[in-house]
Amino acid sequence: MKNWIALPLALLIGCSLSSSSAPARKSVLPALPRIDVHTHVFNPTPTFHALLNRLNLRVLNICVLDRHSPAYSNLEEQQAAARAVFRASKGRAPWCSSFDPSDWEIPGFSRNVIDQLNKTFDDGAIAVKIYKVIGMELKSETGQYLMPDDPVFIPIFKAIEVRNRTLYAHLAEPWSAWRPLDPASPHYGYYKNNPDWHMYLHPERPAKETILAARDHILERHPKLRVVGAHLGSMEDNVDEIAQRLDLYPNFAVDTAARVPDLMLQPTERVRAFFIKYQDRVLYGTDLSLMPSQKPEEAVKEWEVIYARDWKFFATNETVEYEGRKIQGLALPEPVLRKFYRENAIRWLPGIESAKN
Numbered sequence: 001m002k003n004w005i006a007l008p009l010a011l012l013i014g015c016s017l018s019s020s021s022a023p024a025r026k027s028v029l030p031a032l033p034r035i036d037v038h039t040h041v042f043n044p045t046p047t048f049h050a051l052l053n054r055l056n057l058r059v060l061n062i063c064v065l066d067r068h069s070p071a072y073s074n075l076e077e078q079q080a081a082a083r084a085v086f087r088a089s090k091g092r093a094p095w096c097s098s099f100d101p102s103d104w105e106i107p108g109f110s111r112n113v114i115d116q117l118n119k120t121f122d123d124g125a126i127a128v129k130i131y132k133v134i135g136m137e138l139k140s141e142t143g144q145y146l147m148p149d150d151p152v153f154i155p156i157f158k159a160i161e162v163r164n165r166t167l168y169a170h171l172a173e174p175w176s177a178w179r180p181l182d183p184a185s186p187h188y189g190y191y192k193n194n195p196d197w198h199m200y201l202h203p204e205r206p207a208k209e210t211i212l213a214a215r216d217h218i219l220e221r222h223p224k225l226r227v228v229g230a231h232l233g234s235m236e237d238n239v240d241e242i243a244q245r246l247d248l249y250p251n252f253a254v255d256t257a258a259r260v261p262d263l264m265l266q267p268t269e270r271v272r273a274f275f276i277k278y279q280d281r282v283l284y285g286t287d288l289s290l291m292p293s294q295k296p297e298e299a300v301k302e303w304e305v306i307y308a309r310d311w312k313f314f315a316t317n318e319t320v321e322y323e324g325r326k327i328q329g330l331a332l333p334e335p336v337l338r339k340f341y342r343e344n345a346i347r348w349l350p351g352i353e354s355a356k357n
């Protein structure tokens, strides 16, 4: 299927003639090449590599340091596992490195981080993740919260740009983090189980608007740095808010990781218009994981369920069930689907199809 791009998508996915105006596409996940730009895979198991082959899939494998979550509390181990997964996947799972920002007040911090990141680039990393601890958790000796536009990061972002890597920014959180627990929110379970990140319980911490403004300041200050805002750039509940940032900052794109339900809960026509207007700026990502503690067969089953659900929502006009609600699929046009599921990843993440280790 090397020349799939030259084939009409309709042929590949079994589009049938229909009397209705919306395209009738089968909800079966087609075997066209796709890229999932947001995964966490630290178990180089043959079951996972078989999945990549079966689904004609590539993934970006993201390392992140989160001391509140045992699975993510050791960055070196993750990065070693990500390299192993990359090698075993025969290049189908390039990786995204990260760094520990907690020593930012120690002299030489920026230089040390740049040296570490350069090593990860030499080891095949094609992107660098920064995480919500910046802006939501880390505090200076004098009690100030470390914000993502702190000058200590300027040389680091510059170095990422010089090496033509992409900055992956998971900054701030969904609005649910700043509100009381609400069983109707797609993020209810996360904040119920992760009170450390439930900002409603920590009113002394920075406001979401303050964190996003600092993120925007990075975009403005580094216009040549490619930045992908993970999780719809934490503007999950309103595509118009994302659109406003995309209009202002040409170096900014977003991924859909773990936020497809947030899109499902917004008016279908508005979300569809957003995906069409910003068809070069949204990347398909899931946040699916495969940890050494998980049973690979079970994890892989979950991956397939999510991929099928998402395809149904983005590509068809069928009804998708979400928490008892019936959601109309977006039936995005064929060229938009191609960009969303693959071509944007190639442009925003150079090396995603060619990284070598």
Ligand SMILES: [Zn+2]
Pocket: 038, 039, 040, 062, 257, 287
């Ligand atoms: Zn993630």
